[in-house]
Amino acid sequence: MRTFLGVDVGSVTTKLALIDEGNQLIASIYLRTQGKPIEMIQAGLKEIEKRMPPGSEICGLATTGSARYLAGVVLGADLIKNEITSHAVAAMHHVPDVQTVVEIGGQDSKIIIIRDGVVVDFGMNTVCAAGTGSFLDHQASRLDVKIEEFGEYALESKMPVRIAGRCTVFAESDMVHKQQMGHRTQDIIYGLCQSLVRNYLNNVALGKEILPPVVFQGGVAFNQGIVRALDEGLKTHVSVPPNHELMGAIGAALLVHEEVEVEGIGTRFKGFDIIQMDFQTSSFECGGCPNNCEIAQLAMNGRILARWGGRCGRWEKMIEEELTIS
Numbered sequence: 001m002r003t004f005l006g007v008d009v010g011s012v013t014t015k016l017a018l019i020d021e022g023n024q025l026i027a028s029i030y031l032r033t034q035g036k037p038i039e040m041i042q043a044g045l046k047e048i049e050k051r052m053p054p055g056s057e058i059c060g061l062a063t064t065g066s067a068r069y070l071a072g073v074v075l076g077a078d079l080i081k082n083e084i085t086s087h088a089v090a091a092m093h094h095v096p097d098v099q100t101v102v103e104i105g106g107q108d109s110k111i112i113i114i115r116d117g118v119v120v121d122f123g124m125n126t127v128c129a130a131g132t133g134s135f136l137d138h139q140a141s142r143l144d145v146k147i148e149e150f151g152e153y154a155l156e157s158k159m160p161v162r163i164a165g166r167c168t169v170f171a172e173s174d175m176v177h178k179q180q181m182g183h184r185t186q187d188i189i190y191g192l193c194q195s196l197v198r199n200y201l202n203n204v205a206l207g208k209e210i211l212p213p214v215v216f217q218g219g220v221a222f223n224q225g226i227v228r229a230l231d232e233g234l235k236t237h238v239s240v241p242p243n244h245e246l247m248g249a250i251g252a253a254l255l256v257h258e259e260v261e262v263e264g265i266g267t268r269f270k271g272f273d274i275i276q277m278d279f280q281t282s283s284f285e286c287g288g289c290p291n292n293c294e295i296a297q298l299a300m301n302g303r304i305l306a307r308w309g310g311r312c313g314r315w316e317k318m319i320e321e322e323l324t325i326s
Contacts, residue, residue: 004061016045087247109125160194281297
């Protein structure tokens with residue numbers, strides 16, 4: 001069996017999705033990155049190997065997410081794609097006529113506008129935590145409520161309270177004030193869900209033409225309180241696809257499947273021996289121009305395998321020349 005692997009390495013979670021030639025998901029892994037992307041990539045690959053059907057092989061591999069370049073070098077990716085493209089492709093695979101994709105993750109959120117199967121606009125929030133999953137995580141701990149139960153509490157709300165959500169600091173202060181006033185925990189929790197959605201619509205989605213069908217992706221889509229708040233905020237039905245937390249990885253897998261089929265090339269995937277390898281990461285400031293770019297580099301056994309992060313590509317080109325010579 002020919003299979004295709006998508007790997008989405010983010011700041012909070014690492015996801016791997018394995019699809020077959022019919023683009024059906026046959027195995028997946030969802031891990032906390034914990035600030036150790038290489039270790040999580042190796043751990044995820046180890047689990048994928050265990051779950052692969054007998055006699056199957058990986059014929060294409062793609063990476064996406066904030067650490068996609070690092071993951072691509074470590075694994076030997078055939079394709080490295082940004083999160084916007086990967087999430088859009090996965091959304092269109094599940095809902096072919098989708099026009100708006102809402103994606104809310106642990107540390108960032110994004111909106112993707114699609115018309116006639118083409119991405120025409122997008123917006124991202126990578127600075128403020130108030131419109132992301134970490135906002136809810138933090139408030140859940142303050143309320144002594146498990147984040148997995150957050151959605152259930154929110155759906156029990158009868159009179160949600162309005163909580164300032166433009167900043168996590170203000171939201172926390174406002175939430176404590178509402179507690180002191182005697183409001184029910186359920187109403188405070190749903191108020192927090194509405195606050196997150198307001199922040200998202202007033203910042204990430206500001207100025208975007210949001211048309212149905214609307215697809216909601218990312219780990220936060222587990223929270224039914226946020227789904228309900230989005231329905232109310234957008235005044236339209238918001239659909240949550242199966243495996244919504246894996247959509248970046250699924251999109252990457254779909255893209256590399258298409259690439260391999262069209263180009264008819266063999267994979268550069270380095271194999272499962274990667275699980276045992278010892279990689280080292282570091283960074284330095286270039287200093288070659290006033291930009292002072294921070295250059296990240298990956299090494300193994302003292303040999304530099306890759307460098308990235310500069311605006312001009314100087315260090316990447318040097319590595320390419322070294323590899324060509326050797």
